[in-house]
Amino acid sequence: MSTIREQALACRDAAMAVAELNTAQKRALMLAMAERLVVQAPAILAANAEDMRKAADKGVQGAMLDRLRLDEERIEAIARALREIAELPDPVGVVTRHETRPNGLVVERVRVPLGVVAMIYEARPNVTADAAALCLMAGNGVILRGGSEAVHSNTAIARALREALVAHGVPAAALTLVEDLRREAMIELLQLTDIVDLAIPRGGEGLIRFVAEHARVPVIKHYKGVCHLYVDRAADPALALNLLVDGKTSRPGVCNALETLLVHKDIAADFLPRAADALGRRQAELRGCERSRALSPAMKPADEADYAAEYLDLILAVRIVDDLDAALTHIHRYGSDHTEVIATRDEETARRFVRAIRSAVVMVNASSRFSDGGELGLGAEIGISTTRLHAYGPMGAEALTVERFVVYGEGQVRHSQSRVRG
Numbered sequence: 001m002s003t004i005r006e007q008a009l010a011c012r013d014a015a016m017a018v019a020e021l022n023t024a025q026k027r028a029l030m031l032a033m034a035e036r037l038v039v040q041a042p043a044i045l046a047a048n049a050e051d052m053r054k055a056a057d058k059g060v061q062g063a064m065l066d067r068l069r070l071d072e073e074r075i076e077a078i079a080r081a082l083r084e085i086a087e088l089p090d091p092v093g094v095v096t097r098h099e100t101r102p103n104g105l106v107v108e109r110v111r112v113p114l115g116v117v118a119m120i121y122e123a124r125p126n127v128t129a130d131a132a133a134l135c136l137m138a139g140n141g142v143i144l145r146g147g148s149e150a151v152h153s154n155t156a157i158a159r160a161l162r163e164a165l166v167a168h169g170v171p172a173a174a175l176t177l178v179e180d181l182r183r184e185a186m187i188e189l190l191q192l193t194d195i196v197d198l199a200i201p202r203g204g205e206g207l208i209r210f211v212a213e214h215a216r217v218p219v220i221k222h223y224k225g226v227c228h229l230y231v232d233r234a235a236d237p238a239l240a241l242n243l244l245v246d247g248k249t250s251r252p253g254v255c256n257a258l259e260t261l262l263v264h265k266d267i268a269a270d271f272l273p274r275a276a277d278a279l280g281r282r283q284a285e286l287r288g289c290e291r292s293r294a295l296s297p298a299m300k301p302a303d304e305a306d307y308a309a310e311y312l313d314l315i316l317a318v319r320i321v322d323d324l325d326a327a328l329t330h331i332h333r334y335g336s337d338h339t340e341v342i343a344t345r346d347e348e349t350a351r352r353f354v355r356a357i358r359s360a361v362v363m364v365n366a367s368s369r370f371s372d373g374g375e376l377g378l379g380a381e382i383g384i385s386t387t388r389l390h391a392y393g394p395m396g397a398e399a400l401t402v403e404r405f406v407v408y409g410e411g412q413v414r415h416s417q418s419r420v421r422g
Contacts, residue, residue, distance in 0.1 A: 015141030063253025113139030122203030225255030
């Protein structure tokens, strides 16, 4: 087995070849990768079944087990995401600024690949394909280090994708899957400042904090998703109820699921019992403040930890608030800068909410579950950044590039005395 440094160097060399691919070549590669996933679906599902069996034996359950599971529908969804990436505008080479300076210099800002991206993730085999496709579409090499729970699934997916790379004349090392899953190997990878340009951890808060604490390379962070729905007094109750049920129960184990419901006091007496009934029929547990429990006695009492929690389960914290300012105060205290939602028919209240919330995604009368790169037109996402660096929010291919200056001149020099006199 090659050392981590040797693998990273090989990926960096291969990234140079990826950066030279034109748009048509990258699109053809994306489509070929999607086709290989579908063709190799039986092998991928067999590998995933082995991972699921071992995870169950270890007592893994809930959100992590759901993220680990693959079926034919999910594999097709992964392949479809790759096809969508193929149809997106190529971010590489895009000129974002063009001007001619008084001295005649033509100054452009042009998007270029980052170089080598290290993706660190847990039991999410779909990330193997999503991260690889987005990095390659942006002209980068990618080093994937998945969790031990998904080792067989990740290996099978990476094998299929690398077959497409080789068939299209791209060095297989452009997609490097780290087989050494020791923490020491991960730490070594995260400290290769001369090779790795960016690390993106994707998983639980513990993993992300571990990466952030040990990395010397830049890190895009997203610790957790404590997402709120604020139901304003001017909300349409039926609309708000639909947002609540979808946001909490459609897939509770993901980071864009709702974790807290805030309800304006003027609408609480009507809305909360309906909400409790709808969520109760879907086996959701509610934990509320004293005022909430007075309207819905079946709620359990909520404490400070509940309002800060990312449950990733059918559990919802509830609080009645006096007004918009109180809702904003709560979100600023307990939120995680991920996604916040307001249900209201009052345009000025909606504008105030959008202006005041600093989160990466703000929804007005739309479900928090749309806080996803695929749903927001990115094809797929490599992660969600709540770190205010060059990217903020769901990250697609464009977020895996940076802008540089390209300057065209005709012999201009900075100082007249620099000219050579003949």
